[in-house]
Amino acid sequence: MTNPNHKTPSFSREMPFEYGKLEQIAPGVRRIVCENPGPFTFKGTNLYVVGEGDVAAIDPGPAGGAQVDLLLDALRQTGERVAHIILTHCHADHSGAAAALKKRTGAPTYGMARKIDDPVIGKRGPSGGDFVIPVAFDVPLHHGDTVRDASFELHAVHTPGHAPDHLCFRLADGDILFSGDTVMGWNTSVVAPPEGNMGDYLRSLDMLIGRNDAVYFPAHGGPVHEPQRFVKALIFHRRWRELEVLEALRAGATRIGDMVPRIYNGLEPALVPAAALSVFATLEHLVEKQLVAATRPGSLDMAQEFALLA
Numbered sequence: 337m338t339n340p341n342h343k344t345p346s347f348s349r350e351m352p353f354e355y356g357k358l359e360q361i362a363p364g365v366r367r368i369v370c371e372n373p374g375p376f377t378f379k380g381t382n383l384y385v386v387g388e389g390d391v392a393a394i395d396p397g398p399a400g401g402a403q404v405d406l407l408l409d410a411l412r413q414t415g416e417r418v419a420h421i422i423l424t425h426c427h428a429d430h431s432g433a434a435a436a437l438k439k440r441t442g443a444p445t446y447g448m449a450r451k452i453d454d455p456v457i458g459k460r461g462p463s464g465g466d467f468v469i470p471v472a473f474d475v476p477l478h479h480g481d482t483v484r485d486a487s488f489e490l491h492a493v494h495t496p497g498h499a500p501d502h503l504c505f506r507l508a509d510g511d512i513l514f515s516g517d518t519v520m521g522w523n524t525s526v527v528a529p530p531e532g533n534m535g536d537y538l539r540s541l542d543m544l545i546g547r548n549d550a551v552y553f554p555a556h557g558g559p560v561h562e563p564q565r566f567v568k569a570l571i572f573h574r575r576w577r578e579l580e581v582l583e584a585l586r587a588g589a590t591r592i593g594d595m596v597p598r599i600y601n602g603l604e605p606a607l608v609p610a611a612a613l614s615v616f617a618t619l620e621h622l623v624e625k626q627l628v629a630a631t632r633p634g635s636l637d638m639a640q641e642f643a644l645l646a
């Protein structure tokens with residue numbers, strides 16, 4: 337069951353940039369890379385600036401970073417201002433600085449509202465610490481909504497899976513999709529329950545394949561060209577993981593802890609908890625498809641034993 341030629345999409349870790357510098361990367365699109373590198377954030381969060389004059393800032397980045405000051409200094413020099421603050425989702429590395437940016441600019445915030453009684457908020461995430469920092473959006477967005485100003489128009493595309501509130505944004509006239517954490521060129525997205533849902537994620541990827549976006553600008557890493565081809569490879573990669581989980585079950589590995597070293601051999605220890613959650617997400621999806629069952633009734637958990645149904 338190992339066919340290395342088909343296991344991994346063609347990830348790229350090439351990304352020329354300079355921390356804290358507002359750089360033009362496409363017509364009407366500039367970017368600052370926040371200085372929060374890590375195993376889940378790659379070089380850091382990309383803060384995108386869309387339009388000219390009265391601009392939109394997509395994903396202000398983590399709390400306490402220098403990017404808010406650097407962004408406002410750069411815009412002051414060109415006589416521009418942040419008029420809209422847009423969030424792809426409320427994970428801390430994207431939304432942490434939203435409150436500070438709003439305070440400094442008075443700009444309204446836009447994004448998909450999370451449920452008031454969200455069970456995930458406050459729980460510890462795979463990367464440690466509280467990973468959801470909710471924003472009480474001034475303008476709650478839904479799939480298909482538009483954010484516009486004189487120099488740009490952005491359309492919200494709901495892509496749950498990595499996070500339930502995840503939105504991508506299509507720049508009208510630019511063929512550009514800001515893909516957030518749903519599709520990134522440097523690595524697969526973390527899909528970790530309860531925040532992530534593999535069934536939702538695969539449905540979001542299927543939906544993206546049917547669109548005609550020419551390039552993706554993700555929240556971490558460089559642009560993704562030929563994105564539909566890349567998304568197909570991501571789907572293939574997830575299906576391959578499903579087969580590996582089924583194979584592990586067939587071989588007698590019935591718990592997540594036994595499956596992870598079989599499936600991901602030689603994994604960096606820091607990434608093992610995230611891999612375990614990813615296997616859990618795959619199992620949850622296999623349960624949804626009625627190919628696998630948990631041996632103990634009730635809601636699924638990490639310590640459970642699983643069995644093949646088919």
Ligand SMILES: [Zn+2]
Pocket residue numbers: 425427498499517
């Ligand atoms: Zn995220």
